[in-house]
Amino acid sequence: EAEDLVLHVVIITVPCPGHLIPASQMAKHLLSLGMKVSCFNTGINYPSVERHFEEKFGEVKIVFRPLRKENEFVPPGKRLEEHLDWIQHLNDEAMAERLAEALRNLTPPPACIISDMLVGWSQDVANAFHIPRFLLYTMPANALLYMITSSTSLVSPAVAPKRPPDIWKSMVDPTSSINDYLHRNARRFCEAAMILVNTVEDLEAGLLDLMRTELIGKPNVKLEKLLPIGPLIRSYGGEICSDNSVSHNQEDTSCAEIFRWLDTQEDSSVLYVSFGTLVTVNESQAHELAHGLEQSGTPFLWVYRPPEVCQVLPMDASVQDSLLDGLPTGFMERIEGRGRLITQWAPQQLILSHRSVGGFMSHCGWNSTLEALWAGKPIVAWPCAIDQELTARYLVDDIKLAVEVHKNDDGLVESAEVARAISLLMDENTGSGIRSWFVKMQQLAHKAIGEGGSSKTNLKTLVDRLKSHLKTLP
Numbered sequence: 001e002a003e004d005l006v007l008h009v010v011i012i013t014v015p016c017p018g019h020l021i022p023a024s025q026m027a028k029h030l031l032s033l034g035m036k037v038s039c040f041n042t043g044i045n046y047p048s049v050e051r052h053f054e055e056k057f058g059e060v061k062i063v064f065r066p067l068r069k070e071n072e073f074v075p076p077g078k079r080l081e082e083h084l085d086w087i088q089h090l091n092d093e094a095m096a097e098r099l100a101e102a103l104r105n106l107t108p109p110p111a112c113i114i115s116d117m118l119v120g121w122s123q124d125v126a127n128a129f130h131i132p133r134f135l136l137y138t139m140p141a142n143a144l145l146y147m148i149t150s151s152t153s154l155v156s157p158a159v160a161p162k163r164p165p166d167i168w169k170s171m172v173d174p175t176s177s178i179n180d181y182l183h184r185n186a187r188r189f190c191e192a193a194m195i196l197v198n199t200v201e202d203l204e205a206g207l208l209d210l211m212r213t214e215l216i217g218k219p220n221v222k223l224e225k226l227l228p229i230g231p232l233i234r235s236y237g238g239e240i241c242s243d244n245s246v247s248h249n250q251e252d253t254s255c256a257e258i259f260r261w262l263d264t265q266e267d268s269s270v271l272y273v274s275f276g277t278l279v280t281v282n283e284s285q286a287h288e289l290a291h292g293l294e295q296s297g298t299p300f301l302w303v304y305r306p307p308e309v310c311q312v313l314p315m316d317a318s319v320q321d322s323l324l325d326g327l328p329t330g331f332m333e334r335i336e337g338r339g340r341l342i343t344q345w346a347p348q349q350l351i352l353s354h355r356s357v358g359g360f361m362s363h364c365g366w367n368s369t370l371e372a373l374w375a376g377k378p379i380v381a382w383p384c385a386i387d388q389e390l391t392a393r394y395l396v397d398d399i400k401l402a403v404e405v406h407k408n409d410d411g412l413v414e415s416a417e418v419a420r421a422i423s424l425l426m427d428e429n430t431g432s433g434i435r436s437w438f439v440k441m442q443q444l445a446h447k448a449i450g451e452g453g454s455s456k457t458n459l460k461t462l463v464d465r466l467k468s469h470l471k472t473l474p
């Protein structure tokens with residue numbers, strides 16, 4: 001009987017926190033439903049990153065095994081472009097061969113592949129093994145539609161919502177290999193059996209329906225379903241993360257002093273400032289931001305790290321000193337008592353859920369946005385790359401849950417603008433208007449993964465699909 005067979009699911013992702021975190025939450029869910037799960041990452045990265053994202057589900061450790069060979073570590077200190085270069089370090093065929101080799105060694109043989117949006121070549125592996133591939137899309141439906149319409153002719157541009165046409169071009173050099181890589185992956189989205197989007201039906205219902213109508217059943221589209229299954233964030237479904245996965249990392253104890261400080265602050269008074277793991281703030285921008293934070297008069301907690309991607313380990317004292325040297329003279333003294341810097345990996349979700357945090361100045365990475373929604377904290381939107389720009393447009397224009405900062409002609413956000421946006425967000429009147437909306441959105445996010453909620457039901461649909469596939473196997 002198929003019911004007695006163990007469903008073996010393979011998850012494959014890329015070694016960036018914004019992709020590893022949702023993938024590991026997905027793994028936990030499948031484990032909680034009694035499946036066997038094997039996780040891989042494309043693996044051209046530091047081992048420290050892998051260790052940082054190891055989590056446990058009961059006795060089972062969720063480890064993303066790298067598909068790299070010996071000596072394929074990348075040196076630290078790389079920027080976004082180089083980082084994406086590593087992901088596509090090997091050609092698609094070579095990566096597919098490595099994954100296939102790994103799959104041949106698994107028992108029982110895998111029943112399906114759940115793969116990240118940046119691992120399009122895994123479709124070839126799924127085809128070769130005659131198993132379905134499910135795409136785990138780690139950005140909002142908004143960005144999914146944008147990527148599909150920019151890369152294929154599957155959705156008529158006439159029906160797609162209008163966005164500034166130059167968003168993509170302004171953020172990704174059209175002649176770059178990254179541009180090619182993104183399009184190449186997007187062209188394979190609709191070959192998947194299902195697209196699982198890390199979003200909530202009620203947040204993006206119109207766009208999701210539009211895509212369903214435009215895509216499903218069309219020639220060249222294998223897609224059976226488009227299912228929002230989010231928010232897949234670390235605190236997702238407390239009942240599942242019984243070991244409190246957020247706090248098992250060393251990061252939390254090393255930030256104890258920060259939490260003691262937060263405890264002394266008034267409710268909803270502190271602004272949390274962070275730009276995720278890939279965006280870097282250059283020195284002149286850091287100066288403007290520092291001055292703006294000072295001028296705003298608002299208590300703040302600023303995650304300020306060197307321009308290295310995935311910097312998850314505590315940094316050397318010398319690196320930290322030179323980082324602080326880059327800030328305005330006397331800044332640290334002047335903000336004493338009112339502002340704090342975090343120069344290491346921050347326990348972001350714990351911080352966002354602290355009662356004294358009242359707002360989040362964010363680059364609008366999708367995971368950060370979901371975490372803010374989850375915690376009910378309104379946003380100052382400071383987007384820096386394509387999907388972030390789309391998310392900012394959605395937050396500011398469509399659902400009006402964020403205040404936006406404007407860049408000057410040189411692309412710099414000036415200190416007065418920083419202070420203006422902060423005051424607008426944290427101000428009792430305007431801020432509380434947005435805040436009460438945020439509470440409504442927060443409730444939607446929580447409802448989605450609760451009993452009978454849309455995301456929970458969709459995960460069940462996925463599992464039923466997997467079980468029915470298993471019955472067809474010899």
Ligand code: UDP
Nearest residue numbers: 017018276277278345346348365366367368
């Ligand atoms: N994050 C964190 N501590 C940090 C920086 C980032 O916990 O110091 C987490 C953050 O909570 C989020 C993820 O890393 O879950 C970043 O993903 P996001 O999509 O927001 O941005 P990206 O880094 O991919 O641009």
